Amino acid sequence: MATTPNKPAAASKSSQGFVYLPLIAGWLIPGAGHFLLRKWIRGTLLAVSIISMFALGLAMQGKLYTSAQDILDMLGVAGDLGSGLLYFLSRAAGWGGTPVQTTVADYGTKFIVVAGLLNIIAAVDAHNLRTGRKS
């Protein structure tokens, strides 16, 4: 007798609970979406990478975008928002250099924006794992 393929198990798993929870958790806290799905190693690597990148950006006196005056600022805010709670906590704490004065500070600004964009990719990956689109 042939064994049953994994599809029904994945389908029943994906129909339980709130499907968008890993996506939202992963956005708010880097790696949390994977932790919810018990992907401990992947979640840890993602969390370490994204949080380190964000922290290094702040340490380099990178700028946190706070208001959108033009299209580039809008893109910067969108990228920064991808970091979820990291962004809101950093803004609340007043971290990040406002005027970029050195080349390294400009790199720091890019580190912060890219950390947010990578976090969005990681959160979408958690969502794909949750829905069974990825294993």
Next chain:
Amino acid sequence: MHPSHFLAVLLFALFASTVFGITMRDTPPRMFRYGAYCFVLFVGSVIVFSWVMFLIAR
């Protein structure tokens, strides 16, 4: 913190490649290979374009 430009590139490439590897492939060996591939492309392209800019500026 004031890392050298090259160290900043290495850190950027390391973290971005880690996320790309995990999210773009399904199995751990393929994740590792793709992450390493992205890292080499990041750092390699920086070295190549640095030399191009150096030669243009001369």
